[in-house]
Amino acid sequence: MTAVLAKTGLPGAPVVERAEAAWRKRDRWWGLVFVSPQLAGMCAFVLLPFAVGLVLAFAQWDGLTEITWVGLANFQAQLADPVFLRSILNTLGLALITVPVGLALSLLIAVALDRLRGRTGYLLLYFAPVMTSSIAISLVWQQILRADGPLNQAFFRVFGIPGPDWLGDPHFVLLAVSIVTIWSSLGLNVIIFLAGLQGINSNVLEAARVDGAGSLRTMMAIRLPLLSPVVFFSTVVAVISSFQTFDVVFVLTKNGGPENSARTIVYQIYDEGFRHFQFGMASAASIILLVLTLVVTAVQLGLQRRFVHYES
Numbered sequence: 001m002t003a004v005l006a007k008t009g010l011p012g013a014p015v016v017e018r019a020e021a022a023w024r025k026r027d028r029w030w031g032l033v034f035v036s037p038q039l040a041g042m043c044a045f046v047l048l049p050f051a052v053g054l055v056l057a058f059a060q061w062d063g064l065t066e067i068t069w070v071g072l073a074n075f076q077a078q079l080a081d082p083v084f085l086r087s088i089l090n091t092l093g094l095a096l097i098t099v100p101v102g103l104a105l106s107l108l109i110a111v112a113l114d115r116l117r118g119r120t121g122y123l124l125l126y127f128a129p130v131m132t133s134s135i136a137i138s139l140v141w142q143q144i145l146r147a148d149g150p151l152n153q154a155f156f157r158v159f160g161i162p163g164p165d166w167l168g169d170p171h172f173v174l175l176a177v178s179i180v181t182i183w184s185s186l187g188l189n190v191i192i193f194l195a196g197l198q199g200i201n202s203n204v205l206e207a208a209r210v211d212g213a214g215s216l217r218t219m220m221a222i223r224l225p226l227l228s229p230v231v232f233f234s235t236v237v238a239v240i241s242s243f244q245t246f247d248v249v250f251v252l253t254k255n256g257g258p259e260n261s262a263r264t265i266v267y268q269i270y271d272e273g274f275r276h277f278q279f280g281m282a283s284a285a286s287i288i289l290l291v292l293t294l295v296v297t298a299v300q301l302g303l304q305r306r307f308v309h310y311e312s
Contacts, residue, residue: 057283064277074284084285086260087268088292090174094264095242097178098185103234105182106189111219113190114197123194127187134184138251141180142167145252170261173253177262180248185241189234196230197223225309232308236300243293246270265289 057075060068078084109126113119129137144151145166152163166176200223208218224231246266249256256263256271263271265285273282 053283053286055283056279057287058280060278060280062277063279070280074280075288078281078284078288083260083263084265084268087256087263087265090256090260090262091243091245091264091266093174094178094181094245095239097175098181098242099235099238101178102182102185103189103231103238106186106234107193107231109186109190110193110197111223113194123187123191126190129184130187132184134247135251137184138180138248141176141183142252145176167252168258170257170259173257173262177245177248177252180252181242181245184248185238189238192230192234193227196227200226228308229310232300232304236297239296239300240293243289243296265292 056067058069058071060070060074113122116122143149146152147163147165147168151166155161155163164172166172204222204226205218208222213221244266245264249262249264249267250270253262256267266289269282269285269289272278272285
């Protein structure tokens with residue numbers, strides 16, 4: 001009863017509880033003050049652009065003339081455009097290459113570093129590309145992947161045959177983009193996996209050793225199941241990140257590569273919006289990308305019950 005009186009501020013409540021209620025009310029206001037910059041930024045740079053894009057997806061606008069409402073015509077035009085359909089296939093193909101290969105390599109490196117002393121230097125080396133501008137990384141790799149670049153020269157010295165034209169052959173451009181994407185994101189996944197491995201209870205691993213489990217058996221039966229929440233989180237983030245690939249494609253290729261072989265959905269959005277000034281078409285492509293991302297993420301969330309094991 002006194003607590004109720006204190007919350008309502010009615011006379012009769014103990015002085016201490018009324019003071020506590022006043023402090024809680026003041027803390028709530030300070031909480032709102034501290035989160036207000038984040039809320040303002042989210043409204044200005046996320047919610048407002050999303051609302052404008054959603055409206056423009058149903059209109060035709062070049063930035064200069066008046067907006068003309070066209071209903072679903074932009075969506076129909078995009079889904080009937082073979083270039084846009086190719087960009088969807090390229091985006092899915094890029095995700096199918098970069099996500100499993102990148103996560104598997106990151107996990108192997110994290111396991112190797114788990115018991116290594118002096119691993120800080122290795123972590124800095126692996127994490128350096130994450131801190132480096134993706135444009136700078138792409139410019140360096142553009143020189144490495146040239147037909148007469150150092151990679152092909154090394155390939156010729158080892159195998160005695162000329163290497164492929166990574167950026168000029170439509171069969172290799174998407175693979176070249178995948179290599180750069182995997183390399184640049186490797187360090188972040190290594191840090192996440194290493195943190196997950198070090199968070200596993202050592203008593204569980206010791207019990208497995210006492211029961212005679214070898215390193216491979218411990219990895220497959222103990223570590224991987226306990227690491228599955230981290231793997232699931234990294235997979236969701238990696239898939240969403242691969243769907244948003246743009247800068248690497250923009251720098252490495254010209255117009256999405258030969259025969260649009262490396263054009264992704266985000267590059268298609270940029271091409272429609274900022275090269276052809278078709279903001280309605282670009283917004284419709286953005287909404288399609290959003291729906292595709294939501295569907296794939298929902299499938300991943302649905303599958304986590306089967307493959308993700310929580311320690312509790």
